[in-house]
Amino acid sequence: MGDSQRLFIGLGVPDDVRKRLLERLDGWRARFPFSRWAHPDDWHITLHFIGETDADRIPAIVRALDESAAAARPFDIRLRGLGTFGTPARPAVLHVLPEGRHEPLRALHASLGAALGRAIGFKPDDRPYRPHLTLARKYAGEAPWDPALAAAETFAASWTARDVCLFRSRLGRSPMYEVVRRAPFGG
Secondary structure: OOOOOEEEEEEEEHHHHHHEHHHHHHHHHHHHHHHHHOOOOHHHHEEEEEEEHHHHHHHHHHHHHHHHHOOOEEEEEEEEEEEEEEEEEEEEEEEEEOOOOOOOHHHHHHHHHHHHHHOOOOOOOOOOOOOOOEEEEEEEOOOOOHHHHHHOOEEEEEEEOOOEEEEOOOOOOOOEEEEEEEEEEOO
């Protein structure tokens, strides 16, 4: 593992939702020309990207994770439809969108950001939090991307989030992400 690890916190995707996504994946790959598709075992919803972190800081991160998880209650997540991030004609990311206002997810995001700030001086991203599940990166089509393609896709799946995970990135491997710590919600 070395002295430094690339870390982030997120929600894992349960097997039944992963299976529903896999049922659609070949069709999406055939219709949507993106150059890098995420490994299905790597699917997640990011809460905070921490980045390269000295190994001696991990215990403080775990404590912050446990603290925030203990204060949270299980909540429902409903995925519905596809979207993109980036330049409309050449999007950087194809993703699945959670439906609704995501209040419990946003509250967990805020709680974790504050706990990480106290624990390790973490500074959350300044951009608004936009929860999503990344399917693919780097649009590679010859023609400009048509946003109506993703908007026309219907997909629905849901689960009850009952824990939050600290993940380690293992760059160059597939799957790339490994759970370091799973913290159950206290409610």
